[in-house]
Amino acid sequence: MIGFWEVAKRSEKGPYIKEEEFDRKVGMLANQIVKKYGIKFDRQNVIPADNDLADKVYQAGLELFLELGVYCRNTSRLIQFSRDEVEWALKHAPTTVTYGLGRDLRVMTHRTIEDSKPPFCLNTPVGCTVAEERFVAMVQSYAQEPLSDTFSSAFSQTVQGRPIKSGTPQEVEAAIWNVVKLREAARAAGRPQIGIHNLISNAERTDAIIAAVQAEFGVQPNDGLAIAATAEMKADYERMKKVVFLNHKGLNKYGLYGPIMGGYAGGPEATAIVHVAHHFLGLMVFEVQWHDGFPLHLMQGCNSTRDLLWLISVTGQALSRNTHLLIGVSPFTAAGPCTEMVVHEIAAVVLAATVSGLHLNLVAVARNKLPERSSGMEARIGAETAHLIARQGVTRKQANAIVQKILGEYESKIPNAPEGKRFDECYNLETVKPTQEYLDVYERAKEKLSRFGLDYSLL
Amino acid sequence: MNVFEQIVEATVAGDKDRCVALAQQVVSQGVDAFQAIQEGYAKGMTIVGEKFVRMEYFLPELMTCADAMKAALDVLKPHFGKSLEGGTLGTIVLGTIQGDLHDLGKNIVKTMLQAAGFTVHDLGSDVPIRQFVEKATEVNADIIAASALLTTTMAYMPDLAILLKELGVKDNFLFMVGGAPVTPEFAAEAGADAYGKDAVEAVDVAKRLMQEKKKRSVK
Numbered sequence: 163m164i165g166f167w168e169v170a171k172r173s174e175k176g177p178y179i180k181e182e183e184f185d186r187k188v189g190m191l192a193n194q195i196v197k198k199y200g201i202k203f204d205r206q207n208v209i210p211a212d213n214d215l216a217d218k219v220y221q222a223g224l225e226l227f228l229e230l231g232v233y234c235r236n237t238s239r240l241i242q243f244s245r246d247e248v249e250w251a252l253k254h255a256p257t258t259v260t261y262g263l264g265r266d267l268r269v270m271t272h273r274t275i276e277d278s279k280p281p282f283c284l285n286t287p288v289g290c291t292v293a294e295e296r297f298v299a300m301v302q303s304y305a306q307e308p309l310s311d312t313f314s315s316a317f318s319q320t321v322q323g324r325p326i327k328s329g330t331p332q333e334v335e336a337a338i339w340n341v342v343k344l345r346e347a348a349r350a351a352g353r354p355q356i357g358i359h360n361l362i363s364n365a366e367r368t369d370a371i372i373a374a375v376q377a378e379f380g381v382q383p384n385d386g387l388a389i390a391a392t393a394e395m396k397a398d399y400e401r402m403k404k405v406v407f408l409n410h411k412g413l414n415k416y417g418l419y420g421p422i423m424g425g426y427a428g429g430p431e432a433t434a435i436v437h438v439a440h441h442f443l444g445l446m447v448f449e450v451q452w453h454d455g456f457p458l459h460l461m462q463g464c465n466s467t468r469d470l471l472w473l474i475s476v477t478g479q480a481l482s483r484n485t486h487l488l489i490g491v492s493p494f495t496a497a498g499p500c501t502e503m504v505v506h507e508i509a510a511v512v513l514a515a516t517v518s519g520l521h522l523n524l525v526a527v528a529r530n531k532l533p534e535r536s537s538g539m540e541a542r543i544g545a546e547t548a549h550l551i552a553r554q555g556v557t558r559k560q561a562n563a564i565v566q567k568i569l570g571e572y573e574s575k576i577p578n579a580p581e582g583k584r585f586d587e588c589y590n591l592e593t594v595k596p597t598q599e600y601l602d603v604y605e606r607a608k609e610k611l612s613r614f615g616l617d618y619s620l621l
Numbered sequence: 622m623n624v625f626e627q628i629v630e631a632t633v634a635g636d637k638d639r640c641v642a643l644a645q646q647v648v649s650q651g652v653d654a655f656q657a658i659q660e661g662y663a664k665g666m667t668i669v670g671e672k673f674v675r676m677e678y679f680l681p682e683l684m685t686c687a688d689a690m691k692a693a694l695d696v697l698k699p700h701f702g703k704s705l706e707g708g709t710l711g712t713i714v715l716g717t718i719q720g721d722l723h724d725l726g727k728n729i730v731k732t733m734l735q736a737a738g739f740t741v742h743d744l745g746s747d748v749p750i751r752q753f754v755e756k757a758t759e760v761n762a763d764i765i766a767a768s769a770l771l772t773t774t775m776a777y778m779p780d781l782a783i784l785l786k787e788l789g790v791k792d793n794f795l796f797m798v799g800g801a802p803v804t805p806e807f808a809a810e811a812g813a814d815a816y817g818k819d820a821v822e823a824v825d826v827a828k829r830l831m832q833e834k835k836k837r838s839v840k
Contacts, residue, residue, distance in 0.1 A: 185728070189681035235722065291772055291802070317772050328720030328773040366720055366773055392722045400722075425725050428679040460729075461676060461819070463801070531801060 163254070164247050166405060169447055172241045173234040173402070184233045184240075185426050188394050191230055192432035195222045203430040208468055208565050209475045209514050211558035216275075216479035223438025223480065224248065227395075232443050235398040243446055252485050256451040259414055259488060260384050261312045261357025268311040268357060270452060272486045273519045275479055280552040281490070281521040283545040284454075285310040288492065288526035289317045289363040290536035292585060298347045299594050300585050303538030306351035306594065309545035313356060315344055315363040316536065328366040337365035337374035345380030350594075358385040359416065359523075368403040375413065386414030389448040391440055394426045397447045405448050417444025417453045423470060424460030430469040433457060437477045441487060452488035453481075454523050462576050463529035464496040466507035468569060475514040475558075482519025490521035493544060496575075498528035498535040498582020500600045503572045505607035508544045509616065510568045516551040517561040527582065534584040539596045543604060546621055547611075553620045560615065567614040624652060625660040628693075632665025633672075635685035637692050644696035654697040658738075662690045666736040673733075674821050680729060687736050709740040711763040711831045714756045716744030717800075719777045723770035726800060726820070730768065733820040734827060750781040757794050764830055766823070769800040775807065782812030795830040799823055 179187075199218045204210065224245075231242035259270045270282040285304045292300045297318040305313040319325065321336040341361050348356050361381060362371050375381055387408060389401050408415045419440035421427060427436040437457050444450045457474065459467045465474060474491050481489050493511035497503035504527055515522055524544035528535035556564070572579075588600050608618045622630070624646060631639035640662070647657045669686040672678040678686075713734055717727045724746040734741050742760055744752055748767075757765050765785075769775035778798050785791040797815040798808050808816035815830055817823030 186681070186684065189679075193681065289772070319772075325776050326773050327776040328771065333773065364773060366771060393725055398722065422725055424676055424679045425729075426680055428681045460680075461674065532804070 163250060166409065166449060169241060170402065173237055173239060173397070176231065176234070176239040176241050178239055179233070181233065181235065181238060185394070187230065188426045188436065189428050189432065192226055192427045192436050195226050195435060196431040198222075201431045201435070203469060203472055205468060207562060208471045208569070209517060209558050209562040210472070211562070213483065216476060216483050219434055219438060219476050220480035220484040222435040224442065226435050227439040227442040230395055230439070232447055233396045235392070235396055241397065241447060248442055248446065251445050252487070255445060255485070255487055257486055259451045261359060261386070261414065262384070263355035263382055266353050266356040270311070270488050270521060272488055273482060273521065275482050275519045276517050276555070276557055277519060278552050278555055280549040281516055282311050283309050283541070283548065284312045284314070284359045284490065284521070284523045285538070285541035285545065286314040286360070286523060287316040287536035288523070288530055289315060290530065291319055291533040292316045292536075293534070294318045294320045294323070296585060296591065298343055298350065299589065299591050300536065301344060302347040302351045302594050303589055304541050305348050305353055305356055307538050307542050307545065309549060310356070310541060312359040313348070314358055314360040315340055317364050319533070326364050333365050333367060333370040334373045337362050337370040338379055340364050341374045341379040341381060355382065357382065359414070360388045361385055362387065366400075368400050368407070371404065372407050375411065381413070383412065384414055386416060388416055388418040388454070389444070389450060390418035390420070391443055394421055394436055395439060395443060397443065401448065409449065415448065415450050417441070417448050417450040418456070419444065419453070420456045420458055422458055422460050423473060430473050434473045434477050437473065438480055441481055441489065445487070452490065454490045454492060456492040456494060456526070458494060462496055463531065464494045464507070464576065466493065466495050466511050466572070467576060468573060471510060471514045471565060474511065474520070475518045478515060478518030478520040488521065489519065490523050491515045492523040492526055494526040494530055496529055496579035497572070498532060498580060499537050499540060499585070499588045500583040500603055501580045502603055502607045503575060503579060504540060504582060505543050505604055505611070506568050506572045508540060509547050509611055510565050512544050512547045513551060513556070513561050513565050513568070516548045517556055517558050522548055532581055534586070535582055537585050537588045537596070539588060539600050539604065547616065550616060550618055550620045554617050564615040568611070571610070625657065628657060628661025629665040629668065632662050632686055632690055633668050635682060635689050637689040640689040640693040641696055644693040648696065648700050654700045657697060658694070662693055663738060666690055670733060670736065670821065670824070683729070683732055687732050690736065710738040710828065712740045712742070712760055713764040713766055713827060714742045714744065714753055714760065714762045715766045716748035716753060716768070717746035718767045718769045718774050718781070719749050720747060721769050721771050721774035722746045726770065727768040729820040730766070730799065730817070730823045733824050737824045737828070739827060750777055750784055753781060754784060754788060754790065758790065762794055763834060764795045764797060764827055766797045766799070766827070768798070769803060772802045775800060775802050778803070778813065779811040795834060797823070797826055797830065
């Protein structure tokens with residue numbers, strides 16, 4: 163065991179490299195390793211039933227991590243690890259994570275490929291921007307969903323009427339407000355002790371986060387925070403400060419990795435092994451208990467594209483088969499709420515993830531870009547679909563056949579996907595219930611998905 | 622295949638050695654350097670940009686091609702003569718705004734702008750707003766371009782517009798913004814002159830802003 167302070171020491175003493183040189187090295191090395199292992203994206207096998215491919219992706223990701231190391235942006239030095247150190251950490255990685263208290267206590271455990279155990283559903287608007295007066299209703303719409311194992315935050319445009327700016331006193335005020343309001347929403351949802359997996363989505367600086375993550379504001383002992391790699395294979399001291407704080411505080415922490423397909427790594431194969439390597443970064447540098455990925459398409463800003471579905475599936479299979487890590491993925495759709503397309507996109511990503519051993523962080527819609535475009539209905543769609551896939555015992559082969567049909571419904575529409583409706587058009591704000599229009603859209607989409615092979619009668 | 626076509630081919634292939642060799646050939650044969658750029662390297666990079674948009678090329682290929690072109694331009698620079706005064710479409714000061722460490726999008730925009738023929742001064746990430754103004758003043762920039770990935774950091778964009786106004790230099794620079802949470806509506810409210818939704822659009826927008834600037838100065 164090397165421990166956090168050895169990692170911190172390496173961030174000061176490791177080999178020096180310019181950031182631009184490191185960025186180029188990511189792509190160069192990843193592509194060399196992809197070639198060495200003969201990893202190939204196959205458009206017709208979006209959800210491959212190929213254990214050998216999964217193992218190659220895993221080995222390639224590990225090799226990349228060991229050769230590349232992690233770049234510390236504060237010191238421009240590489241934090242490097244030996245194979246023995248990584249294997250020891252993998253062997254001793256957490257096998258469970260618990261969120262929530264009382265009747266809302268939930269336990270996340272490892273999932274295997276084609277597991278009949280449903281994914282753990284961490285439901286969230288993924289920081290979607292919302293007007294301050296609608297913040298509680300929006301997050302409540304997630305917390306109240308029966309299949310939400312945990313929930314987390316939207317992003318209020320203002321707090322007490324003032325905009326939030328990173329690094330200012332208002333950021334501290336906003337972070338505290340965020341935590342207080344999340345717990346208020348949990349109570350309003352009738353689930354006062356439901357776990358909050360990421361307590362803060364409106365503060366970037368560690369001082370604001372530390373100020374807000376306190377019991378007197380409603381934080382429970384097993385709520386948690388995400389610690390994100392800000393770019394491909396990079397860490398920095400703002401993120402590493404969170405590690406120290408959370409290690410002392412005892413709250414849950416998870417790693418958040420969003421490699422960009424088409425970015426520094428290059429194509430789907432190289433981005434896949436970079437994504438796998440990020441899990442080792444999270445384990446070794448951030449010492450997280452579980453891992454969440456949101457790989458994205460550079461041009462489309464979503465992960466419902468064919469190549470990203472493949473990436474999600476092979477990386478999930480790679481890590482599920484070769485480790486006991488707790489791993490998840492965040493679906494990102496191009497279409498917005500209350501559209502048939504959003505149901506199809508969610509179903510496709512959930513299908514790829516569920517049969518590949520992943521948990522789910524549900525769900526970023528409308529490319530996670532448009533204000534007010536997010537609602538608990540998308541989380542319901544994702545969680546219900548995930549549960550039925552597990553119950554139905556869908557295999558990877560079956561999933562691949564189904565996903566091809568679903569892709570046929572939306573793939574060509576991705577560049578010009580409909581924005582969908584605003585939260586206040588999708589929900590009655592007084593009752594916090596979805597509109598009949600949205601329920602009808604979901605029903606129509608379910609009928610189609612049923613014809614493709616998903617058995618919604620199992621719900 | 623004439624020399625310009627060969628340059629296009631070498632640039633699209635990202636073949637640095639060949640790009641440099643062809644630049645040396647241009648010089649030794651007395652071919653117009655400006656024409657070699659316009660009909661060779663720049664044309665090649667336009668094709669590279671199109672391939673990048675179609676995802677036939679990814680960022681590593683884009684960077685390799687841009688490197689190859691830059692190496693060739695280093696050979697040609699001493700021979701620009703009066704045919705390419707300044708050798709650039711315009712000067713841009715670029716950075717990810719205060720509090721924000723995300724720089725992938727900004728770096729792609731930088732590569733595309735350079736490839737299109739702009740001189741870009743990259744201030745990096747987490748750039749205080751006053752630094753944009755100071756650098757732009759120092760290098761007599763045409764455009765200030767700011768990027769943000771976070772909603773809490775894009776809130777600094779209006780501050781930058783206000784600072785430019787308060788310092789009385791608003792008319793000296795054109796201000797463009799972009800980044801995942803930034804929308805055209807926000808850009809307008811923030812006092813930006815333009816918004817680019819992605820790197821390709823950012824190049825078009827920068828070109829348009831330069832045309833507007835030229836028209837203004839003619840008036």
